[in-house]
Amino acid sequence: MKPRVFNVVLTGVGGQGIITLGKVLGEAALIEGFDVGVSEIHGMAQRGGSLMVHVRFGETVYSPLIPKFKAHVLLGLEGIEAVRHCGYLMPGGCLILNNYIIYPSTSHLKVDLNDLLDKITSAFKGNIKIYRVNASEIALKLGNVNVANSVMLGSLSALNLLPLKEKSYLKALEKVIPKKFLGVNFEAFKLGKEAVERGYKV
Amino acid sequence: MSLLEEGGKAVLLLGNEAVARGALEADISVASAYPGTPSTEIVESLASIANRIGLYVEWSTNEKVALEVAFAASLSGLRALTAMKHVGLNVAADPFFSIGYAGVKAGLVIVSADDPQCHSSQNEQDNRFYGLASGIPVYEPSTPQEMKDMTALLFNVSEKFETATLLRLTTRLCHTRGKVVLGDLRLERRLKGSFNRDPERWVLLPMNARRLKEKLLQKLAELKEFHTKFPFNRVKMDGDEDWGVIASGNAYRYAVEALQNLGIMDRVALLKLASVYPLPSTLLSRFLSSVSKVIVVEEVDPFIELNVKAIAPPDVEILGKDILPRKGELNPDIVSEGIAKIFGIKYRREVLVTIEKGIKEIENSLPKRPPVLCPGCPHRATFYEIKMALGPKTKKTIFCGDIGCYTLGYYPPYQVMDTTICMGASIGLACGLGRFTDDVIIALIGDSTFFHTGIPPLINIVYNNSPVLVIVLDNTVTAMTGHQPHPGTGFTALLQPSPKILIEKVAESLGIEHIDTFDPYRFREAVVRIRKALNYVREKRRPALLVARRDCTLYLLRKMRKQNISHEVFQVDGEKCIRCMLCVEKFACPAISTKDNNIVIDAGLCTGCGVCAQICPVEAIKPMGRGVRLDEAESF
Numbered sequence: 001m002k003p004r005v006f007n008v009v010l011t012g013v014g015g016q017g018i019i020t021l022g023k024v025l026g027e028a029a030l031i032e033g034f035d036v037g038v039s040e041i042h043g044m045a046q047r048g049g050s051l052m053v054h055v056r057f058g059e060t061v062y063s064p065l066i067p068k069f070k071a072h073v074l075l076g077l078e079g080i081e082a083v084r085h086c087g088y089l090m091p092g093g094c095l096i097l098n099n100y101i102i103y104p105s106t107s108h109l110k111v112d113l114n115d116l117l118d119k120i121t122s123a124f125k126g127n128i129k130i131y132r133v134n135a136s137e138i139a140l141k142l143g144n145v146n147v148a149n150s151v152m153l154g155s156l157s158a159l160n161l162l163p164l165k166e167k168s169y170l171k172a173l174e175k176v177i178p179k180k181f182l183g184v185n186f187e188a189f190k191l192g193k194e195a196v197e198r199g200y201k202v
Numbered sequence: 203m204s205l206l207e208e209g210g211k212a213v214l215l216l217g218n219e220a221v222a223r224g225a226l227e228a229d230i231s232v233a234s235a236y237p238g239t240p241s242t243e244i245v246e247s248l249a250s251i252a253n254r255i256g257l258y259v260e261w262s263t264n265e266k267v268a269l270e271v272a273f274a275a276s277l278s279g280l281r282a283l284t285a286m287k288h289v290g291l292n293v294a295a296d297p298f299f300s301i302g303y304a305g306v307k308a309g310l311v312i313v314s315a316d317d318p319q320c321h322s323s324q325n326e327q328d329n330r331f332y333g334l335a336s337g338i339p340v341y342e343p344s345t346p347q348e349m350k351d352m353t354a355l356l357f358n359v360s361e362k363f364e365t366a367t368l369l370r371l372t373t374r375l376c377h378t379r380g381k382v383v384l385g386d387l388r389l390e391r392r393l394k395g396s397f398n399r400d401p402e403r404w405v406l407l408p409m410n411a412r413r414l415k416e417k418l419l420q421k422l423a424e425l426k427e428f429h430t431k432f433p434f435n436r437v438k439m440d441g442d443e444d445w446g447v448i449a450s451g452n453a454y455r456y457a458v459e460a461l462q463n464l465g466i467m468d469r470v471a472l473l474k475l476a477s478v479y480p481l482p483s484t485l486l487s488r489f490l491s492s493v494s495k496v497i498v499v500e501e502v503d504p505f506i507e508l509n510v511k512a513i514a515p516p517d518v519e520i521l522g523k524d525i526l527p528r529k530g531e532l533n534p535d536i537v538s539e540g541i542a543k544i545f546g547i548k549y550r551r552e553v554l555v556t557i558e559k560g561i562k563e564i565e566n567s568l569p570k571r572p573p574v575l576c577p578g579c580p581h582r583a584t585f586y587e588i589k590m591a592l593g594p595k596t597k598k599t600i601f602c603g604d605i606g607c608y609t610l611g612y613y614p615p616y617q618v619m620d621t622t623i624c625m626g627a628s629i630g631l632a633c634g635l636g637r638f639t640d641d642v643i644i645a646l647i648g649d650s651t652f653f654h655t656g657i658p659p660l661i662n663i664v665y666n667n668s669p670v671l672v673i674v675l676d677n678t679v680t681a682m683t684g685h686q687p688h689p690g691t692g693f694t695a696l697l698q699p700s701p702k703i704l705i706e707k708v709a710e711s712l713g714i715e716h717i718d719t720f721d722p723y724r725f726r727e728a729v730v731r732i733r734k735a736l737n738y739v740r741e742k743r744r745p746a747l748l749v750a751r752r753d754c755t756l757y758l759l760r761k762m763r764k765q766n767i768s769h770e771v772f773q774v775d776g777e778k779c780i781r782c783m784l785c786v787e788k789f790a791c792p793a794i795s796t797k798d799n800n801i802v803i804d805a806g807l808c809t810g811c812g813v814c815a816q817i818c819p820v821e822a823i824k825p826m827g828r829g830v831r832l833d834e835a836e837s838f
Binding site for chain 2: 022023026027035036037038039040041042048049061062063064065066068069080083084086087091103104105106107108109119120122123124125
């Protein structure tokens with residue numbers, strides 16, 4: 001059965017371009033003629049704070065917030081924040097994760113991402129798909145760490161989890177990203193797509 | 203630029219932008235505000251297009267002034283909007299109540315952006331009560347589309363009833379993007395009106411006020427009837443439902459989602475209320491007479507609930523805050539669970555409960571990520587310098603803080619915040635504590651907050667002589683809300699140059715004798731100047747004022763990027779470093795961390811402020827030669 005509303009949670013750390021990514025996804029859904037809700041959930045800090053954006057689209061979107069266990073996709077730009085918010089994923093849902101950790105400066109606690117993902121998988125009794133992308137590494141190679149968000153968008157597009165065409169993602173990028181940075185974002189999108197096509201599934 | 207796109211198009215707009223567009227479609231001439239989350243983008247987005255269409259927009263010194271400027275526009279026959287965060291209306295409450303009595307001429311919409319959950323506020327007060335208290339009608343939209351359409355309509359309502367209107371939003375509405383179909387727009391504005399003398403109306407002498415109160419009550423009675431036909435109220439009812447649900451604002455959307463998910467939409471009558479004060483009594487009476495039980499779903503306080511209870515027939519059971527929390531923000535889970543319980547439905551399947559337990563455990567093992575000052579933030583340097591200057595006396599010092607990024611000085615390792623209650627209160631509290639205790643008292647206040655409500659208490663400190671050190675953390679811009687200019691910045695919302703009002707000159711004119719400024723990026727000099735000021739206060743028992751002046755780092759870096767100037771990046775010389783941990787544990791810049799027993803600086807995060815290099819006791823932190831050291835540069 002086709003769901004009435006598609007739910008995507010974006011998480012990461014303030015400054016990683018998550019709000020921009022939310023805008024792009026929202027525009028892409030709008031281009032396809034859906035009703036859209038993009039909700040930004042952030043606190044006081046401009047940089048370095050925990051950040052979550054809820055993107056919903058479908059025929060009619062009511063609540064702008066996604067209920068727990070209702071997200072089809074969780075797009076994590078940072079490891080700790082992705083794990084922190086995976087309670088939004090539905091059983092059978094898909095976590096697309098940037099292999100990248102930003103430690104909070106206030107804590108000396110270190111984490112093991114592999115171990116955490118194993119624990120998540122077993123909490124979901126195996127009923128969860130996880131794709132890992134070296135988005136920040138790819139972005140850095142492109143000379144602009146800020147385009148990790150577009151790498152992730154490319155991966156999301158290639159995985160075909162949502163009823164949005166690649167063309168719409170690209171058109172949305174064009175609408176949201178300033179002209180000066182559009183080229184590198186397109187490049188990032190392409191590399192994100194290829195990363196998934198080569199298979200990064202765990 | 204979607205704010206000026208032509209009518210008929212469907213665009214994605216932030217809730218706040220939708221309000222701005224609605225005001226433009228209603229042909230406003232004036233918008234004024236003091237920035238405050240979650241309301242800021244309303245007037246900010248208007249400012250960004252103002253010069254193109256000849257709209258007048260200003261950042262006012264505070265919400266009271268912003269409301270007075272907007273009211274003056276209305277008196278001149280020009281439509282005006284003012285927007286503020288919920289606590290801003292406390293500051294503007296004085297003119298607000300008087301405007302309730304006097305009414306308006308041209309349409310006036312006052313936006314109150316409430317913040318359930320205190321996402322970025324000191325409380326989650328429910329400003330619908332301000333409507334009840336002042337006699338100004340209150341409206342709650344539910345979607346970005348409604349935010350636009352209702353804002354536009356409220357200007358007509360305002361003129362029809364000669365009353366200001368209060369548009370109550372919540373954080374979630376303000377910060378949700380949604381599809382909005384645009385209406386038509388004129389691309390020029392009327393900027394000059396005329397003020398017709400009518401002192402019996404605009405001079406609130408007791409005799410005039412008494413007469414105006416009578417008129418106000420009459421207006422409210424008329425509005426009550428008008429609200430029965432208010433187009434954004436909606437009823438879904440077959441007539442055979444036992445249960446009714448009344449919901450407003452964003453809570454309405456949660457209610458619909460809950461009723462759908464629980465599969466009980468057909469079993470309830472649904473009333474969506476948009477005109478929440480005065481409540482449309484005829485409409486409500488009709489609704490209440492056909493159901494026997496009602497659930498009220500609304501965000502924060504039981505405003506609708508209490509008013510509905512007051513008019514409901516005694517045999518109708520009204521539930522609201524007994525099943526839904528009065529505290530915090532609602533969400534679809536909370537609303538679903540509350541309603542599910544009443545209907546004896548299990549909301550969450552057993553398997554999900556087990557998964558949730560497992561996830562909670564993993565979550566608890568994760569490092570927390572509290573909000574932090576940005577890398578290079580001058581406030582961090584100032585906090586560190588104050589503690590260095592105080593030395594062991596830090597423990598016997600009371601720090602009266604204020605509202606801004608610097609409130610994060612509360613957190614370890616800085617811990618230089620003993621009080622923070624509201625805008626400007628740092629100086630007021632310090633004034634009292636300086637009188638009533640023998641401790642060293644330091645007031646910490648930002649530049650924008652100083653102009654907002656810091657000046658009257660500073661006068662009080664001088665007038666009633668309290669031995670207090672006031673340190674103004676001047677980052678030259680209203681930083682926390684996204685770098686809006688203020689009276690000390692040197693330009694206006696419309697990017698017109700304006701005189702830079704210097705905080706030290708204000709202090710000087712008040713007769714404060716010890717006034718000094720320092721650059722927090724220059725560590726040693728800053729410590730010396732803070733010590734000098736502390737000594738002055740201790741010896742003379744008189745107030746002193748310091749200005750710690752340095753551009754907000756993000757603001758400065760943005761200016762540099764525009765000029766293609768790159769900034770320096772620092773690194774740690776592992777040979778020289780003695781691992782004293784001063785930079786990691788006491789200075790605590792997010793760019794500095796430990797890795798395998800070494801101190802490392804993240805090149806992507808370092809802003810090149812150079813302060814860590816100055817505090818390192820063995821000079822182990824060195825520039826990499828990538829650009830300008832911020833501590834060696836003036837502003838750009």
